Amino acid sequence: MSQVDLDRVISLLKEFAHQKKGRLRLILVGALALQYYGMRDRATIDLDAEVSGDLEGLFQFLRAHRIPADLGENISGWSVIAMPSGYRDRAVTLYQDAYLEVKALSPLDLIIAKLRRFTEEDIHDALFVVGKYGIRSDEIVRAAEEAIQNSAKDTALFLFRRNVELFVGKVKEK
Incomplete structure (x- = not known):
């Protein structure tokens, strides 16, 4: 390929x-x-x-x-x-x-799309976008919560919320 x-x-x-x-x-x-x-x-x-x-x-x-x-x-x-x-x-x-x-x-929606999958590559990609566009942690959390509100109730939402918390922690480290 x-x-x-x-x-x-x-x-x-x-x-x-x-x-x-x-x-x-x-x-x-x-x-x-x-x-x-x-x-x-x-x-x-x-x-x-x-x-x-x-x-x-x-x-x-x-x-x-x-x-x-x-x-x-x-x-x-x-x-x-x-x-x-x-x-x-x-x-x-x-x-x-x-x-x-x-x-x-x-940029913010691309970060959310990447956090939905949450592979190492996705995390790297999302961190790049955060750095390049100065996306704040509170913006990410707010967009993630809106994504959760738009989603059917599922246990995957708990994992997504945890992944967002982990990602925001990485953003704050930078």
Whole structure:
């Protein structure tokens, strides 16, 4: 598998959207969002995004170009822990034309997305975003609590809350 970079992906997305002549909207949620936010050395082999438009056609197009993709209409449903309300509205526009709009989760929402999985790599990524954008601990806690309020009751929420506490402790150490 070869590595995927943001410029190549946007170029391919433009090609797809203009071929289809249909509106395509994406919110990047993974390493490509991190590349946009300045973590240029963040390697990835796939595209993780919320998609509004021809999801199946895009998936097949990317596959034909050897880019694995994890695409869905609602990233909030990718985990037991929901995303905070309004994450789509807060997403930051990277590129826009008549057929294509590409956004990245806002820095705070990207942190919450990373804390939902809580791997070592996710923690590292989230700490980068905190440092680069000066996200405060109280903002993280508030967004995490909103995510919990938006989630169905589940024991995973207890673990998420504990992971947020651990992460905030790491933020305060810096």
